[in-house]
Amino acid sequence: MRAAEWLRSRRFPARAPIVVLDPYGFRRALRELGWEPARLVVAERFVPRLRGLTGFPAPDAGAPAAPTAPDAAARKVPRGDMRSLAMGFPRCRSVHTCFMNYPIDVAFLDASGRAIEVHVAVGPWKVLSCPGAVSVLERPTPRGHEPPSLRLVAPAPSPPSYPDAA
Numbered sequence: 001m002r003a004a005e006w007l008r009s010r011r012f013p014a015r016a017p018i019v020v021l022d023p024y025g026f027r028r029a030l031r032e033l034g035w036e037p038a039r040l041v042v043a044e045r046f047v048p049r050l051r052g053l054t055g056f057p058a059p060d061a062g063a064p065a066a067p068t069a070p071d072a073a074a075r076k077v078p079r080g081d082m083r084s085l086a087m088g089f090p091r092c093r094s095v096h097t098c099f100m101n102y103p104i105d106v107a108f109l110d111a112s113g114r115a116i117e118v119h120v121a122v123g124p125w126k127v128l129s130c131p132g133a134v135s136v137l138e139r140p141t142p143r144g145h146e147p148p149s150l151r152l153v154a155p156a157p158s159p160p161s162y163p164d165a166a
Contacts, residue, residue: 004058024135025113033107033115035139038086052095052138055088058102059140089136094129097122103141108133 022028029037043049049137089095095106103121108130110116121141 022113024090025109025111026086026089026135026137028113029107029109029115029137030086033118033137035086035105035107037135038084038139040086040088041090042090044090049089049092051102052089053085053140054099056085059143086137086139089138091134092136093131093133094127094138095138097124097126098129100124105139105141107137109135111139 018100019090024042026040026042029141030040041048043052069154093108097104101124103123106119106122106128107115107129108117110132114130115137119128122128
């Protein structure tokens with residue numbers, strides 16, 4: 001039996017539904033941080049990683065911030081809307097904001113896609129790092145956002161408790 005005849009004789013299942021993969025946990029982190037709806041750009045190669053968000057125009061200062069309501073995730077994100085852009089950097093634990101002309105929010109993620117640290121409204125010419133991070137998410141800071149700060153998301157480990165020695 002020839003290979004082509006064998007393939008025709010095989011019963012293949014109907015087309016499987018399309019599954020959106022999230023190997024780095026970026027979509028999960030966007031949901032948990034409340035940064036949805038967002039157009040996610042994953043920077044895996046050298047040049048996009050180096051450029052980061054500097055390759056995109058500044059968000060419109062007069063436009064309102066992107067909605068963060070739970071039902072907002074179901075709406076389609078306009079392609080040119082900078083307020084809805086998020087950039088993911090896999091295999092990364094430090095970022096820079098050199099040449100940025102607008103503040104950004106930075107979230108450091110662990111291996112499961114949960115946020116460890118979130119830096120809000122980081123200005124230009126800063127270098128941020130988190131030793132326990134596996135990947136990083138960035139987005140332009142929405143207008144009217146809270147002042148620059150650092151928010152630790154993961155709880156600090158508590159010291160071990162020992163039973164009283166009698």
